Amino acid sequence: MAQKVGFIGLGAIGRPMAVHVAKHFDTMVWNRTAERARSFAKQTGAAATEDLAALASWADVVITCLPTSAEVREVVERIDGAWRHGQLLVDCTSGDPAGSRAIAEQLAAAGVDFVDAPVSGGTSGAEAGKLTVMLGGTDAAAARAQEVVRVFAAKVVHVGPVGTGHALKALNNALLAINIQASGEALAALVKLGVSGAKAVEVINASSGRSNVTENLIPERVLSRAWPRTFRLALLDKDVGIALKVLQDTGVPHDAIGVAKQAYGDARAALGEEADHVELIKEIEKAAGVEIR
Ligand code: NDP
Numbered sequence: 001m002a003q004k005v006g007f008i009g010l011g012a013i014g015r016p017m018a019v020h021v022a023k024h025f026d027t028m029v030w031n032r033t034a035e036r037a038r039s040f041a042k043q044t045g046a047a048a049t050e051d052l053a054a055l056a057s058w059a060d061v062v063i064t065c066l067p068t069s070a071e072v073r074e075v076v077e078r079i080d081g082a083w084r085h086g087q088l089l090v091d092c093t094s095g096d097p098a099g100s101r102a103i104a105e106q107l108a109a110a111g112v113d114f115v116d117a118p119v120s121g122g123t124s125g126a127e128a129g130k131l132t133v134m135l136g137g138t139d140a141a142a143a144r145a146q147e148v149v150r151v152f153a154a155k156v157v158h159v160g161p162v163g164t165g166h167a168l169k170a171l172n173n174a175l176l177a178i179n180i181q182a183s184g185e186a187l188a189a190l191v192k193l194g195v196s197g198a199k200a201v202e203v204i205n206a207s208s209g210r211s212n213v214t215e216n217l218i219p220e221r222v223l224s225r226a227w228p229r230t231f232r233l234a235l236l237d238k239d240v241g242i243a244l245k246v247l248q249d250t251g252v253p254h255d256a257i258g259v260a261k262q263a264y265g266d267a268r269a270a271l272g273e274e275a276d277h278v279e280l281i282k283e284i285e286k287a288a289g290v291e292i293r
Pocket of ligand 1: 010012014031032033036066067068071075092095120235236
């Protein structure tokens with residue numbers, strides 16, 4: 001059966017995901033800044049609404065892509081009486097596991113299923129329709145969510161019950177954060193020793209220390225001095241905080257992630273809410289008194 005999809009949150013990554021949704025399904029969008037929803041509708045042929053309840057009562061499946069679980073909860077509460085039995089909420093926010101479980105419980109009372117479906121692959125992956133999506137929910141709800149999220153994904157994996165998608169996403173991003181920090185520190189030291197950033201990265205990328213950070217992010221953003229803004233450092237700081245909480249709750253040592261949380265928190269305070277995640281390296285450069293080139 002053709003699904004009607006309501007999409008909430010046309011931000012840096014939500015918008016390109018919604019473009020794919022609108023190509024495959026009858027789609028209605030809502031965005032806090034209504035003008036963004038209107039211009040999306042003009043460009044894609046989707047419907048736009050300023051009324052969250054109207055979107056929810058029209059859609060079979062609702063997708064949210066908002067900063068944190070707190071905003072998802074806010075939206076779910078604003079929709080309140082308009083939820084219908086048999087609907088599905090697919091939350092593509094990088095949210096927190098406990099927040100997701102609470103939202104799922106609240107929706108279950110109205111007969112609405114919930115799947116956490118955070119994504120990785122960045123804005124370029126979203127544009128290409130090649131994101132990785134990790135699903136947390138029951139088998140039946142995850143299978144239904146997969147039918148929709150596959151339109152913007154190269155890989156969809158059902159990882160466990162509600163909340164596990166968000167836990168996995170936060171821990172993946174903690175690994176990204178640690179890689180950015182460690183790579184920035186290593187390269188700053190090498191540049192101070194007279195090794196060019198480009199040569200250092202060439203060697204690391206042919207050696208065991210290589211990662212997505214050294215293979216892609218540093219050449220494209222740091223060595224080039226381009227510093228594009230695609231994923232806010234504030235959001236990565238939020239993800240590292242969620243990861244830290246997951247480790248604390250599961251009773252696992254969290255030394256490395258604890259150090260990263262401190263560094264990203266400090267960088268967020270220094271650089272503000274709009275800085276890109278890779279700009280942490282600007283703080284390392286500043287402290288080291290060197291530019292990685
Ligand atoms: P942005 O900050 O670019 O966009 C946030 C979206 O949420 C906007 O549509 C914004 O509306 C909306 N919003 C913010 N506050 C509220 C609120 N109180 N009520 C309703 N809507 C609100 O974030 P991204 O698109 O980058 O990220 C969205 C999620 O995806 C985050 O959880 C992030 O961690 C995750 N993510 C992002 C990636 C990336 O590369 N950018 C990669 C993978 C995951 P408005 O237009 O009015 O500001």
